[in-house]
Amino acid sequence: MRLVWIGLAVFPLSLVWRWLMMRKEQGSAKDGEDSWQKRLGERIRADRKISAAILALLAAFVVAFPFIFSSYQTQIMISALMYVMLGLGLNIVVGLAGLLDLGYVAFYAVGAYSYALLNHHFGLGFWSALPIGAGLATIFGILLGFPVLRLRGDYLAIVTLGFGEIIRLVLENWNAFSQGPSGIAGISRPGFFGIELSLSQHTVFLYFIVLALVAFTILVVSRLRNSRIGRAWIALREDEIACQAMGIDKTKTKLTAFALGATWAGFVGCIFAAKTTFINPASFTFMESAIILSIVVLGGMGSIIGVIVGALVLILLPEYLRAFSEYRMLVFGASMVLIMVFRPQGIITGVRRHYRFRQKEGTEEQGERDAASA
Secondary structure (H helix, E strand, O other), rough: HHHHHEEEEEEEHHHHHHHHHHHEEEEEEEHOOOOOHHHHHHHHHOOOHHHHHHHHEEEEEEHHHHHOOOOHHHHHHHHHOOOOOHHHHHHHHHHHHOOOOOOOOOHHHHHHHHHHHHHHHHOOHHHHHHHHHHHHHHHHHHHHOOOOOOOOOHHHHHHHHHHHHHHHHHHHHHHHHOHHHHHHOOOOOOOOOOOOOOOOHHHHHHHHHHHHHHHHHHHHHHHHHHOOOHHHHHHHOOOOOOOOOHHHHHHHHHHHHHHHHHHHHHHHHHHHHHHEEEEOHHHOOOHHHHHHHHHHHHOOOOOOOHHHHHHHHHHHHHHHHHHHHHHHHHHHHHHHHHHHHHHOOOOOOOOOOOOOOOOOOOHHHHHHHHHHHO
């Protein structure tokens, strides 16, 4: 009897799923039609007054956030902004270059342990260790890039996944170096010209540090996307063989994507160690890589705004649904499924440039006269 009820429940669900997939196929077939989201986005971008007003309101809100909300809410927003940086870093590798990286958390761990070890053994402060952590993560990104130059698709994903697990296992078992599963405690928070700050003041100070780094990340990633190397990444993503046939150095293009993507993970790793003042290998599991990849995919691969929105949704939504603890993950999972069904390209898609070649009227008339005379 139970199997009958299960069958009766599954049958309408399968019909609904088939209907949703048909809607998705019909929507993807209408390539020439502009959606209302696209028209709205083009209108906002075209009207500079509207875009300037929206940016001014957003800037005022994010600057005033720690003074309006509690310290707990500020801590949550710091975590969300950290994932914005991680998403933008992985977006270089996955969204722009089209290289599926499932071990991105390894560079995050390198940055965190760089600051923790330098502070624990040598007493190095946050500001001195921040560029060192980012630099070491960049080096590890290059070291990962060399063995996977010839790999694509699933094989690349498996190798990067293994790289992330190797880093975690090394940190977990090398007790003399990383203190193993016990982790490293007592990590110093960022200093402000030697002034003693309370816990709430440290939270506000760290919020503005992360906010400044997020703004810097957005600026750099947007400039990279529109630069020569950014166009090479996009060409590599679209067709690797055609990219190589056009004379683009595939080796250099892939290595720069891995290196620059890892740099931002190193920055965030240092911030994470300073924020929590304690780290251990359990903080750098595959689930972190999966969350960061979900931010890129659901937000919109290649889209900076999409990654920002995706990070805020995926990090803030579970936190603010804690009151509904029994249904929190159900609502969260259902919302992700709905996004993937109705918006498979992501919440906000990346801007693609289209070029249409038209024949000049004079050239067309000359061609007709030549044909008539012949």
